[in-house]
Amino acid sequence: MEILNPKYQVLSNLEVLMALREIKDQKLSQGARNLATITYETIQYLENTPCKDQSEINLLKFITEVKQFNKLTKSEVLSMVNEPPSLPLHIQLIVEDLEERLTESQVDELIQLSKKYLIPSTHDSRHE
Template sequence: MYFLCLEMKILKENAGPLTNFEVLDFLRSRGAAKDPTRVLASVAPSEFKVYDYLEHTAASSQTKESITEFAAQCKPYKLTKSEIINIVNIRPSSSVEIYPLIENLEARLEESVEELVELVLQVFPSSEE
């Protein structure tokens, strides 16, 4: 597994968590999307299962640019890297969905919770589209 920074460049193997988009992008780069027979690409059967799952999540409609933009716009909220990754992966669309993703949410964000939810909705396309 490879670590991809928010600029989407491989920096160091096994250095940290990935967004679902980064995993999906990596599997696409190995040919998972182009091999309907599932025998020609250098992708393991378990990786095809991950690819199939991620194709039906918010990751399939995200872009490198949208993730980078979201991370930059999150700076005022002082979120940790893991909190940003969780938000990117889950794409919460309401304050109820964002509460479990951010530690001490009420104390840290106070009345900015709805702002953060609006930012998520603005930056990331709907996964239902």
């Protein structure tokens, strides 16, 4: 994974976790002790969020399929990636003016896409 322009790139929790794991694997100088601590603590936090069970492939599939909902903003899609919705209420909390922008069937479809690509099931479908 490569961050092209760190000043302007918005990253998902999965991308942050992957980048931090790369940093952790590098030999850090003695002066980088603070970076090592922050990296370790952030990895520990992210490994307790939904991103620990996500894959880059499924994240890209989700984003591609969600493009059909052209009324969603990039930040709303990112929020869904970081905290996958499993109920209509979750989408209502993410999408401002939901009733004016999405139909009930679109909300249901978003939940199904979230379950398909972002929320692990009892059988591991992350690598479909």
